[in-house]
Structure formats: C-alpha cells, structure tokens
Amino acid sequence: MRNSFLKILTIAIFISILGVLTIYSSTYQKEGSLWQDIYKRQILWIAIGLVCFFFISGFNYRKLWDASYFIYSLALFFLFLVFCLGIIRLGAQRWLKIAWFNFQPSEFAKLAIIIFLARYFSRKSASDISLLSGKFGIFRGLVLPFIFVAIPMFLVIEQPDLGSGLMLLLAFVSLLYLTNVRLKYIFILLISLILPLPFLWHFLRDYQKDRLLVFINPNIDPLGAGYTVIQSRIAIGSGGLLGKGWLSGTQSQLYFLPESHTDFIFATFSEQWGFLGSLLLICMYYLIIRQGFMIAQRTQDSFGKLLAYGISLLLALQVFINIAMNMGLAPVVGLPLPLLSYGGSSVLVTFVALGILVNIDRTRAVF
Amino acid sequence: MERKKIFSYFIGLMFALLLFGLLNLNLLQGAKFRRLSDGNCIRLISQQGSRGNILDRNGELIVGNKISYDVMILPQDLSQVDRALSAVSRILGVETGELKIAFKKNFVSSSLPTTVAGNIELKKAIMLEEYKVEEPSIIIAPKPLRYYPYGSLACHVIGYVNEIDRWRLTKLEDYGYKTKDIVGFGGVEEKYDYYLRQEEGGLSVEVNHRGKFTRVLGFAPPRDGKDIQLTLDLGIQKIAEENLSGRKGSVILMDPQSGSILALANYPNFNPAIFVNKRSTLIAGLFNNSDAPLINRAISSSYPPASVFKVVVASAGLELKKINLSTHFLCAGATMVGSRKFSCWDVHGPQDIIAGIAHSCDVFFYKTGLLLGGQNIHDYALKLGLGRPAGFELPYEASGFIPSPLWRKINKFQNWFDGDTANLSIGQGECLVSPLQATGMMAVFANRGYLPVPYIIKAVGGLELEAKKKRLTPVAFRKSTFETLREGLREVVSDAKGTAYILSGLPVAVAGKTGTAQVSHGLTHAWFVGFFPYDKPKYVICVFLENGGPGHAASAVAKRIIEAMNSQGLLQ
Numbered sequence: 001m002r003n004s005f006l007k008i009l010t011i012a013i014f015i016s017i018l019g020v021l022t023i024y025s026s027t028y029q030k031e032g033s034l035w036q037d038i039y040k041r042q043i044l045w046i047a048i049g050l051v052c053f054f055f056i057s058g059f060n061y062r063k064l065w066d067a068s069y070f071i072y073s074l075a076l077f078f079l080f081l082v083f084c085l086g087i088i089r090l091g092a093q094r095w096l097k098i099a100w101f102n103f104q105p106s107e108f109a110k111l112a113i114i115i116f117l118a119r120y121f122s123r124k125s126a127s128d129i130s131l132l133s134g135k136f137g138i139f140r141g142l143v144l145p146f147i148f149v150a151i152p153m154f155l156v157i158e159q160p161d162l163g164s165g166l167m168l169l170l171a172f173v174s175l176l177y178l179t180n181v182r183l184k185y186i187f188i189l190l191i192s193l194i195l196p197l198p199f200l201w202h203f204l205r206d207y208q209k210d211r212l213l214v215f216i217n218p219n220i221d222p223l224g225a226g227y228t229v230i231q232s233r234i235a236i237g238s239g240g241l242l243g244k245g246w247l248s249g250t251q252s253q254l255y256f257l258p259e260s261h262t263d264f265i266f267a268t269f270s271e272q273w274g275f276l277g278s279l280l281l282i283c284m285y286y287l288i289i290r291q292g293f294m295i296a297q298r299t300q301d302s303f304g305k306l307l308a309y310g311i312s313l314l315l316a317l318q319v320f321i322n323i324a325m326n327m328g329l330a331p332v333v334g335l336p337l338p339l340l341s342y343g344g345s346s347v348l349v350t351f352v353a354l355g356i357l358v359n360i361d362r363t364r365a366v367f
Numbered sequence: 368m369e370r371k372k373i374f375s376y377f378i379g380l381m382f383a384l385l386l387f388g389l390l391n392l393n394l395l396q397g398a399k400f401r402r403l404s405d406g407n408c409i410r411l412i413s414q415q416g417s418r419g420n421i422l423d424r425n426g427e428l429i430v431g432n433k434i435s436y437d438v439m440i441l442p443q444d445l446s447q448v449d450r451a452l453s454a455v456s457r458i459l460g461v462e463t464g465e466l467k468i469a470f471k472k473n474f475v476s477s478s479l480p481t482t483v484a485g486n487i488e489l490k491k492a493i494m495l496e497e498y499k500v501e502e503p504s505i506i507i508a509p510k511p512l513r514y515y516p517y518g519s520l521a522c523h524v525i526g527y528v529n530e531i532d533r534w535r536l537t538k539l540e541d542y543g544y545k546t547k548d549i550v551g552f553g554g555v556e557e558k559y560d561y562y563l564r565q566e567e568g569g570l571s572v573e574v575n576h577r578g579k580f581t582r583v584l585g586f587a588p589p590r591d592g593k594d595i596q597l598t599l600d601l602g603i604q605k606i607a608e609e610n611l612s613g614r615k616g617s618v619i620l621m622d623p624q625s626g627s628i629l630a631l632a633n634y635p636n637f638n639p640a641i642f643v644n645k646r647s648t649l650i651a652g653l654f655n656n657s658d659a660p661l662i663n664r665a666i667s668s669s670y671p672p673a674s675v676f677k678v679v680v681a682s683a684g685l686e687l688k689k690i691n692l693s694t695h696f697l698c699a700g701a702t703m704v705g706s707r708k709f710s711c712w713d714v715h716g717p718q719d720i721i722a723g724i725a726h727s728c729d730v731f732f733y734k735t736g737l738l739l740g741g742q743n744i745h746d747y748a749l750k751l752g753l754g755r756p757a758g759f760e761l762p763y764e765a766s767g768f769i770p771s772p773l774w775r776k777i778n779k780f781q782n783w784f785d786g787d788t789a790n791l792s793i794g795q796g797e798c799l800v801s802p803l804q805a806t807g808m809m810a811v812f813a814n815r816g817y818l819p820v821p822y823i824i825k826a827v828g829g830l831e832l833e834a835k836k837k838r839l840t841p842v843a844f845r846k847s848t849f850e851t852l853r854e855g856l857r858e859v860v861s862d863a864k865g866t867a868y869i870l871s872g873l874p875v876a877v878a879g880k881t882g883t884a885q886v887s888h889g890l891t892h893a894w895f896v897g898f899f900p901y902d903k904p905k906y907v908i909c910v911f912l913e914n915g916g917p918g919h920a921a922s923a924v925a926k927r928i929i930e931a932m933n934s935q936g937l938l939q
Contacts, residue, residue: 177370234407237392237400250408254575271404275393282389286382293375309371313378320381327388 004291004361005057008354011288012053012339016046016347018281019340022269026252026260038261038342045344049351056355060363064356065303068119072148075112078105079155086159094159104345106156106164111349113149113168114175114310120145121179122303142185146172162208163333167317169193174313179306215331228264229328231257235267236278236327243274261342263334266326281340285319288354295361304360311353408573409584412479416565417511419592421525421555423601424629424825430525430639432511436492439480439506440470443579451502452483458494459484477579480506511565512643519638521604523663524597524631524761524823526554527639552642553661555823558762559595562827566590593828598627606931607632610924615658616893616912617665617802618928623810623898623907625837626819635660666759669767669799670911673882674727674866674918675894676748676794678808678852680736681720683747685848689738692851695719698730704789709733712883724855725862727881727918729793736792741783744791745771750842751808751818753800758820758838767804770797795885805896806909809879811842812856813898813907815849818842856880857901867895867922873929875938876901879908881918890914895921899929900938 024039064071082096082105095102136142149172157165176186201209210225218226218233235251244250249271252260260268270278292312299305315338322337324330336343338350392400421430438455442448452470456463466483473481487495496507513528531539531550542561544550550564551557568589573581607618607630620630637660641649653660662668684690698715701708711729715722723731736744748754754769770791772783790796800808803821811818817839825833856878859865866881879897886892893915898904908928910921932938 174374178374180370231407233392234400234403236389237396238404239393240397240401241394250573251404254408254573254581256407256576270389270393275389275397278389278393279386282382282385289378293378297371309374316378316381320385323385324388327385327392329384329388 004295005358008288008291008358009053011284011291012351012354013046013050015281015284015288015339016049018269019265019342020046021246022265022272022340023261023342025247025249025272026265026268028247029253030255041344042342042347045347046351048344049347052348053351053355053358056352057358057362059355059359061304061307061356061359062301062363064115064307065119068115071112072116075105075109076152076155078103079109079152081105083155083158094161101344104343106159106161107343107345107349109152109156110164110167110171110314111311111353113152114171114314114353115307116148117145117172117175118303118306118310120148121175121181122301122306124302136181136185138185138188141181142176142189145176146189160205160208161334162204163321163335166333167314167321167335170317171310171313174317175306175310178309211332215328218328225332228258229325229332232264232267232326233328235260235264235271239271239274239278241275243270243272243277246272248272262336263322263332263341264326265341266323266337269340270326282319282323285315289316289319292357295357299360301360304363308357308360311357314353315350408575409571410476410479410574411569411571413567413569414508414589415510415567416589416591418513418528418549418565419563419828420594421563422594422596423599423604424597424627425601426596427601428516429521429597429599429601431514431516433514434509435486435512436489437482437508437510438484438487438492438495439482439508441480441504441506441580442470442474442477443504447502447504451504454498454502455483455495455505458498459487459491480508482508485510486512513639514643515638515640517601517605518640519636520601520608521599521631522554522636522639523633523665524554524599524628525639526551526556527637527642528552528556529642553763554663554761555595555597558760559824559827563592563595565592595824595828596826598622598629598823598825598833599631600629600937602935602937603630603932604632606630606928606935606937608634608636610927610931611910614912614915614924615664616910616915616921618911618924619665619802619806619907619909620928621806621810621819621821621907621909623813623819623904625833626807626810626821626839627825627833627836628821628823629906631663631665631823633662633664637661663761663763664911664913665802665909666761667763667765667801669765669801669804670892670913671796671798671884671886672753672794672800672805673884673892673894674729674794675805675808675880675882675896676798676800677724677727677732677792678812678856678880679748679751679753680732680739680744680792681724681855682751682844682848682852683739683743684735685720685851686747686844687739687743690720690735692720696723696728696731696734698728700730702730702733704733704737704785707786709786709789720851721855721858722862724852724880725858725865727859727866732792733789736788737785739788739792741770741772741788741791744788745769745774748798751811753804753808757803757807759803760823760836764803765799765801767801768797768799794882802909802911805894805911806907809896809898809909810907812849812852812878813904814839815846815853816842816844853878853901856897860897866918867897867925869919869922870897870926870929873899873926874933875899875929877925877929879922879925881922883916883918886914890916893918893921895925897925905938 020039020042023042027035027038095104153165153168214226218229235257251257251271252268257264289312296305296308318338321330322335325332336346417432423429440451452466453463456466469483470481492507499505528549528551531548551560568587570586571584573584575581603620611618611632611634617633621628635658637653695717697717698711700714701710715726715728718728718731748769754767756764756766775781775783820838822836860867860870860877870877877897877899878901882894884892893912895910898907908925910925912921
C-alpha cells in the first residue's frame, strides 16, 4: 500500500527535478530577471505541489464524490470568467491573473471533468448495488454526460486552447469505453464527431488550420507555422545517442526553438540528454501511468476505480500528445508535458491528481 | 475486464510509438539533424591568405600581392549601422548615401561583416582603426590584391585573375572552389591556380536565431598560396618586349639544352592590373579588340612557316639520301611542276644544300621536296615537333598542322598532287606552325639531336622541378645531317647574300633561318628562327611578326634583341 505512494512520489520528484534542470538550461542565457527567475518559480510551484500532494493523499477521496458537482461548477465558473475576460480584452485569454500568479483554469477543468465523470458513471442502482452505467440508455449514457463535457470543452476551445479541449473529449470517450457503456453508443458518438469535421474546419482559426496543414507537411511554411516543428525535430534528432550535454543545447539556448521551456520542453530535454535520457524520461512516465492503472485494478470501489483510470488516462494522453507533437507525429496543439513543462497550474494540478491517485490506493484497505 | 485489458494495451502501444519516434529521430536520422543543427548556429567569417607570388628564374618578383584595406561593418543593429556609416563617410570623404547603397548591395546576414568601401588608403585605414574604440562595429579588413610591378610584362605567360566563371565553377567545385572565388585565367595563373591559390581561413562563430553573434568557436589561420618560380629571365623578357613593342607578333627565347623558356613576349599585350581594379570599360575593350590582345600568339596561334620549313625538307632529304652535299639544282627563277610554273623569289643559279638554305632558294627545295614526296616531308616535320602540341605547360597550346597525302585522302577525299608537295616544301599552303613549335625545331639543330619539351616552371613552393621538367626527345638523325644543316643555318647569317646577313655584324655568331609567309591578304608574315652562339648555343630565338613584312624585318628585331642582350652583359 505504502509502496505505490513511495513509487509515485519518487518518480514525480525525479521528473520535476529534470524539468527544473531543463527549464534552467533553456532560460539561463536569456536576459532579464523575469527569465532568470523562471526556474526558481518552478521550484516554488513544485514545492507547493508537493505540499498539496501530501495533503490530498491523506484526504479521503470519497469526499470528492460529494464535492464533485461543486468542483464541476467551480471549473465552469473559472472557465466562464476567462471567456468573459477574453471578450472584454478582445483577444486570446487562457489565464486568470490571481495575485502574483497566472492561473490556468483549463488545467483545473481537466481534473474536474474526470472527477465529475467518475462520479456520474459510478452511480449504483439502489436495488442490487450493480453499476448503472451498463444499463444506461442513449440519453443517460451518452447525451447527458456529453452535454456536461461539451460546455467546458466549448469554453476551453474558445480561449482558444484546442489541445486542452481535445484532451477533454478524448478523456470522455476513453472513460465511456471503460465504464461498460454500450459500444454502440460510443460508435454513435465517434461517428457524430467525425462526420461534421469537414464543417468544423471552417470554425477553426487560421493559425489552427495552418498548424494542421503543417502537420501533414512542415515544409509548406518552414519559417511560419512549420518552424517550431522543424526546429523541434532538429533539436531532438541532433541530440543523438548521448545528447549535447546539459547547458550545451544550441537549438534551445540560441532561441532557434520557440517555447523551449513550456510546450517544447521535451525537445530541449532530448537535445541535451540524447536518446538515452529521453528513453529514461519516457520510461518514467510509463511507470507512473502503470502505477495508476495498477491502483485502478486493485480498487474495488467503482468511483475510485474510474477516478484512478481517469487520472492515469489524463497523464498518459498529455504525455503522449505532447511528446508526439514534439517529434512531429501529432499536430501542434498547446499542451504542456506534465511535471516537466514550466507552468504553475499544470504542476499543481498534476500533483493534486497524483495525490488523489495515491489516496485511492491508501483508502482501499479501509473499505 | 476485457475492455480494461484492451485499454492498457492501447496505452502501451502509444508509448511504443513514442519510443519508435525517438529511435527514428535520434539514432536513425541523428547525423542529419546534427548537421542541420550546426547549420543553424555556426557561421564562418572568412579571412583570405594571399595568392602565391610569381618569380623569375633569379627569384625576382614578376607578380606579387599588396595589401588593400576594405571597410566592413558588422550590422548588429540598425541604429549602430547608421552611426558607423556616418563616421566612415566623414573619414573617407565619401557621401553617406553612397556607402548605404554599397551596404545594401553587399549585406548578407547580420552575423557577417558587410563591405561598404573597398581598397582605401593606408592612412585612412589607420584613422578608421583608431575610430574603432567608439564604433566597434567598424572592421578594417586587410585583403591581399594582385600587384604587377612591371605592368603588362610577361602578361601572356602570367595570365590574369578574376572572379570564377560559371563554366570553371562547374568543373572545379569538387576541389573546393566556390562562387566569387578569384581564380586565374590564362597562363600560369590558370594552369597552376591550384598551387597559387590561397587557403581560406577564418573564424567560426556561433550565432543565435536572429543571426547575432554569441561566441567564437574557433579560428583557422588562412594559408598563403605557393610561390611559383618561372624559368623566365626578367632582363631578357624586358629586352624582348621592348624590341617587339608596337609590332604584332611574338618573340621566344629558349635554352636549347633544356627547353626552358627564357623569354616569351607577345604584342599586342594587356595590363592584368585592370582586372584587379575592375575597370570594366577597359576590360570590355580588351575582349572586343580585333587584334586579340589576350591571345598568347606564341603558343596559341599557328601560321604558315614559309622558308623556316625548308629546314625540315633539307634534313629529310639528307636523311633519306635523296640529296647529298654534292647535289646541285639550278635555280633559273622558276621551275615547272607538272604543267604549273613555281617561281623562286630570286634567280640563284646553281645551288647546293648549304647555299640553298643560306639563300632560301625555293627552286632547290621544290626539287628536293619532289624527290622526297609529301608523306616523307610530313613525317620528318612531325619528328621535329611540328604538327602536334609540344606539351608546353601553359594552357591553350595550338597544335599547328602539317598536311600529308594520307590526311588529304582520308579527310577530304582528294588526291595529293606534286604541286602540293612543292607548296609544302617551302612551308606554304595548308601548313601551319606556332612560334613555339618553330623554336623547338630550331633547338634540335642547336643542341645537335634533341627535341626539347619546352617548359616555364622552375619551382613550385620552393620545390625545384627543373630536373623533372627537362625532357629531351632524341631525334635520330645522322651526325652529318646536323652538321650540314648547322653549316647552312650559319651561312644564312654569314654569307653576304644570306637572308639574315644583317645579323653578321653582331659580336656573337648567330645561325638561323628566315621566313616570309604569303598570306591571302595584307602584308607577309615575317619569321626569324635561330640560335646563338653558334658553337655552343645557349639561346634559341624565334621572332615572328604577324603581317610584319619580309623575313628581313624579323631578323632586324632579332638583331636588336641580341645587341641589347650583349650590351647588358647577358651573353657572357
């Protein structure tokens, strides 16, 4: 029981340290105290994250069952706030400036939706204590939860944050699959999502269209939309087997690679530590996600089980999409790499999610 | 549970895909991306060494380099550039607008210095260098430029330097040549460009995504080109050029014992410095001039050899025993070949071989030639180095042409007639010889039996090459043939009626042969090919004047050259 706690904690701290090192290496040559202090802020966030982790891991997750509607509403409220501010300021708006830091509600919304869906699908029938989800009709099994997901998803995509929006959708589809909702419904959902895609194309913003086109062939616009992917691939590839060494990455430190400390931190990392370092990092992520799945399998409580699956899934999807986009295997959507990328909201939410995961495993014995 | 298993396999698959991507980028394509990454951030700022010097046989400088100063500006940011440009304009006294135009024209990237003014005076260079403290973006770059202390002297031997052309670039790219490289055109500059060429050195610097300098990675010092020492003797070359000056033609002086060229002069000539200074109107004038001053006439043009060719016919006759010393032909001013009358330029009476050579009697050689036949004459001409390139080092050597019955049959489907033999016997008709070939032929009689391969390179980069360059092909004539021919060639000068009697008064005994080539329009070409001193020849001289009149004119030039050489003590 304590085993999973230690494992997850160790791996999370290890990845966070790698993250701080990488952030430092990509920013230490930039001028200005703002850049110089970025790694310190990340350390601070990790510290806060760890405190949250310890607190949440001792906090019975069953209480989330009761709070899930509140959490969902809170997330919706923040997203709506961002949406309104975006309208007022006539531009992209992803953050809420709270005191001295920028809070990114979409990060919080991802976790909130997972909690909400876990609660929704783990309701039991009063008569025979069996899960209701297997018996759901199309409305309760598909349409209703989809509406619950679609509202925050719309707000997130409007920010615009296509990556996080798609994350929500993918998490939703995956959870549907895991909760014994009939396959038929899932296919209906997928088809009804895929069919209108050509029409949705027109609703995408120009830069989003560019990014998708560039994914197909980065060289159609090598200095514009394709630039980041080309530079990121160069950064990863030029690392070779052993990498250029810490603080010696030319792609990231000479500014060829944009967003080298946030979305494209994997490229920065891989340039410096090479194939072996990247292999180690990917293995670390895999181990932490595997832990999540094992916890889910061990847990008898269906809410805990779904929650554990959802959290592992959230991590897995983010890691996969981010790294794949760094390698040019997925279109560029703004998604951070959990624990490695700079960003307080992401770090905090990831630690909280891991705390819940650990708590599920810890509480299991109590039941 | 089934769904959960499928699900975890799916997640496993996702991670496998990531690993595959990593494997592909880092290991399979790693080298390619490494190169791209270096290309992103490494720039080279080149520094040129100086091209090798060209020296004469005594080590005196014929072509060297002088340092010129270019003003360059490192355009790190725009306001700085404006300030630097106005400073440069104040010191050089050039308008800022002009500098700005030059800056825009030459600008490549903000990490590379941009030339705004070239070839400035030393004094101003020093002033600007002092100004660098205030304006660190100003760079004074010393650049070696080709320098010709004697102007056009030996220009055809040396050639000139210019920016590489497209054709040469396609051929030379594999040897490290790049666009805008300065390479040699014509002469030694072209042929030995690979040795003369300086090696580019420079700084390799790291730049960021805006092309701004971040740090120096390394420095490779430029390496100067190798010096080339020629066999030319500056003193003799000067004399040859002075005496040729104003007459279209060429003069060659060669050492008959080795084949080394001591002087090679052509007129009209050109000043290679105009290519360095990029005087475009003068350069265009050179290329458009109908007298073709860029052509090295001595080696690249061939002309009818006229009476000079009689040396070939005489030696062939003696060797094949068609004639001997007691053979006499009567010159009555003309002779009949078939039904055609072939005339001599004078009436000589009875002529033996010595007199025939001395007086250049056409009738004697018509008759000798008819005894020999066209093919024999052709064969002996080739033995004496005519009709094929001599294997000289300078580019664009003409091969000349000696007709033969066989050639006529194969290529023209025509028969060879006795009239053709008679024409060939006096070096007229289709027969063509370059001055260099005539010089080589004469050397065989000067050194009694060896056809030298002419050469002009004495040493490259301090390495003596003469032993390798000296190649003498034995010409297997009987000794008596050489002696008879030499006697005849001496008589040309010493006999009071000899065609080059004008040379008899010289303090040195000269032997040789004149030639007056009929041309279809204009004055005749004048030849004098000879050697001196007669007993132990040190020099073979060939004077050729294009449309220069009778052979006498060429002899007169040869006389002045030998006189000048004597007065400067070069004959001792």
